[in-house]
Amino acid sequence: MTRRRILPIVFISVLIAISAVLYHKITLSIPFPIFSRVTMMTAPNPPPVIVVGAGLAGLSAAFAALQSGAASVRLLERNAKPGGNSIKASSGINGAPTRFQNAAKYGTDRSFWDDTVRSAGSALHTSTVAEPARKHRETLISALTNRSAAAIDFLVDDLGIDLSVVSQLGGHSLPRTHRGAGKTPPGAAIVTTLLAKIKELGGDRFQLMTDCEVTRLLVTDDHGPRVTGVEYRKLKALSSDSGTQQLHGPVVFTTGGFAGDAHGLLATYRPDLGGLPSTNDPRPGTHALLAEVGARLVDMDRVQIHPTGFVDPATTRARLKFLAAEMLRGEGAVLLHKGKRFVDELGTREKVSAAIMALPEAEAEESAGPAGEGDGKDKDGEEEAVRQWDVRLLLDPGACEAAQAHVGFYLWKGLLRKVKVRELDEVTKATLREYSSVVKGEKPDEFGRTAFGQWRLAAEDLDGEGDVEVCVGRVTPIVHFTMGGAVFNERAQILRSDLGEEEKPIEGLWGAGEITGGLHGDNRLGGSSLLECVVFGRIAGEQAARLRG
Structure with missing residues (x-):
């Protein structure tokens, strides 16, 4: 190669090297706060998964969301302490087939689905219920029963909870309700252990906000209703914190039923039960918050x-x-x-x-x-x-x-x-x-x-x-328990369509536990309340964590 050809190449190489050095110095000289602001503008932090209600369904959703990669989780609870009615549960949690059941005596448990369908009563009678609605209910029951063994494995193997004692409750054809051998009732054992695991897993990505009452769901209506967050107020607020505040992100709603709402929803749907005592603390139901954003309610009289x-x-x-x-x-x-x-x-x-x-x-x-x-x-x-x-x-x-x-x-x-x-x-x-x-x-x-x-x-x-x-x-x-609530599907999405209709999920909104309806029909089997909280709470948390933007 001639000298005339080499000189331009050398000259260009020197210019590139000098430019690289200068660029490096300029980059290093930019103050860190400015660099941070530039980064935040180009890659904003994703919103938290918002879970409303800190019973077992809410705790299961929070844990699953953190496991599924949620940037953060905010768990809002109306009461001063978490746990809800779940922490009172004393009989156990259903699961079948599990390694704790006595298969040698009873055989492999294949009848959980049948028992649940039978317990649901008229809600699943083929002579009186339209097939699409019946299929919807059966799909929910299948999700509950088919995932029940995995729920027990999760609680025992992942969380370390003792569920080795199995007994038979009413309406069951054989023993499948699990509890521990110790003195702590199963509800308290599960709730306290799960909350500790959430704090351990989440660290500063998790925040439990007690004494916080959600007053409405935030919605955009550009292409059908989409829940974008919640408005809430602090029940024991300082004067500087008075009024409502907003929190933005996908929402998992797990606020429970209305068995304690004696003069509200219970009086509306079942006035004949007036005067009966209850296991539920007196408090209003929250179903209206879901109905306001288009959720359909079902089985409210059950x-x-x-x-x-x-x-x-x-x-x-x-x-x-x-x-x-x-x-x-x-x-x-x-x-x-x-x-x-x-x-x-x-x-x-x-x-x-x-x-x-x-x-x-x-x-x-x-x-x-x-x-x-x-x-x-x-x-x-x-x-x-x-x-x-x-x-x-x-x-x-x-x-x-x-x-x-x-x-x-x-x-x-x-x-x-x-x-x-x-x-x-x-x-x-x-x-x-x-x-x-x-x-x-x-x-x-x-x-x-x-x-x-x-x-x-x-x-x-x-x-x-x-x-x-x-x-x-x-x-x-x-x-004791209300079977009615918001219509939902096996993916725990809250729907603005009735059972059996073409599904119309409300984007950004999931539900689990007693707030949902359509699963139990006329009667809930004992031991299936904690189970539905774990099964559908985990599904809801996983789904919410995957939502981006």
């Missing part, structure tokens, strides 16, 4: 009455009552009216409640007693009469031992008491002799009960001095 809420002898008129966990009957307990059994205690909640409510109500003077927390007031502030029944829940030593953690708490609260069998009246003794012979297989049960838990009281234990102790408490039906 309200579950739990057959056994304890009547505390110290405060018999209290409307807010402790649940007598269904697992007590699952482990063998019986229900007695004037010393006699009157129902298969492991029928669905709907059937057992109906059997109790067919009995005469307790007289007004029987319900009198000192006032207590949760005494009912009507909308004008006047005291309401409390409707309740006089039914006894009785556990033998085997059932007491199997449910030891629960029984110990109920004894401490004065809701159960220990009684020697010699102190029982003769009608009750005769009933227990009969029942014991049924448990031993000597005769079929006249009410159709086929599973007896851990009952081991024998007829001979009731004879003579009768020093064997049983546990007895008074129970009554209570408003």
Whole structure:
């Protein structure tokens, strides 16, 4: 190559090198804050996933969103503490088939879907329900039951929660309701562990905001409704924080049902239940917030009455009552009216409640007693009469031992008491002799009960001095759960279309737990409430985390 050709090449190379050095110096000389602002303008931080409601559904959604790569999660809770009604759950969580079930005795559990469909009742009757609506419900049930084993694995393997004890609740064809072997009830064990794991996983990407009430959902309507965030107010705000504030991002709505909204939604949809006590704290339902952005509501008149809420002898008129966990009957307990059994205690909640409510109500003077927390007031502030029944829940030593953690708490609260069998009246003794012979297989049960838990009281234990102790408490039906709520699909999207119609999801909005409707139909199986929170909460969190922009 000639010298004439080489010189231009060398000259250009030198210019490139000098330019690179100068560019490098200029770049380094730019102050960091300016560089940061440039970066933020070109690549803005993605919005947080907003979860409304800190029960198990909300916590499951928050954890799943963080796992799925959400930049951050903001969990808004109206109450001063997280947990909602989930933290009170005492019977367990359903799952099938799982490694904790006794497959050697019962075979592989393939009947969860069938039991759930059967429990749903008229909502799935082919003769009265249009096929598209029925298919929609069946799809939701399939998502719940098919993902149930994975939900148990997630709680046990990923979170380290003990769910090794399995019992059979009402409406189930075999044992599939899981709880731990320790003293902590399953709801509290799951909620507290999951919250700790969320804080560990999320770090400063997670913020729990308690005493925050969402007042409306923020919406744009450019191409159909799209939820873009929430407006909320602080219930215990300083003067400088008064008024409403806004938070922008995709929203997962998990605020629960309306079983405690005695003078609002409950009075609107089920006025016939007026005066019944409840397991739910008195608070208004939040369904109107979803309806305002186009969500359709379904099954709002379908309200579950739990057959056994304890009547505390110290405060018999209290409307807010402790649940007598269904697992007590699952482990063998019986229900007695004037010393006699009157129902298969492991029928669905709907059937057992109906059997109790067919009995005469307790007289007004029987319900009198000192006032207590949760005494009912009507909308004008006047005291309401409390409707309740006089039914006894009785556990033998085997059932007491199997449910030891629960029984110990109920004894401490004065809701159960220990009684020697010699102190029982003769009608009750005769009933227990009969029942014991049924448990031993000597005769079929006249009410159709086929599973007896851990009952081991024998007829001979009731004879003579009768020093064997049983546990007895008074129970009554209570408003417990609302099956109605916002129409949603198996992807946990809230819909502005009715069941069976062409799906019209509301973009940016998901839901899980008791706020949703269409899954349970006429009746919810015990143990499926915690399950739906985990299954659909996780789905909602994953979906919300994937939304960008």
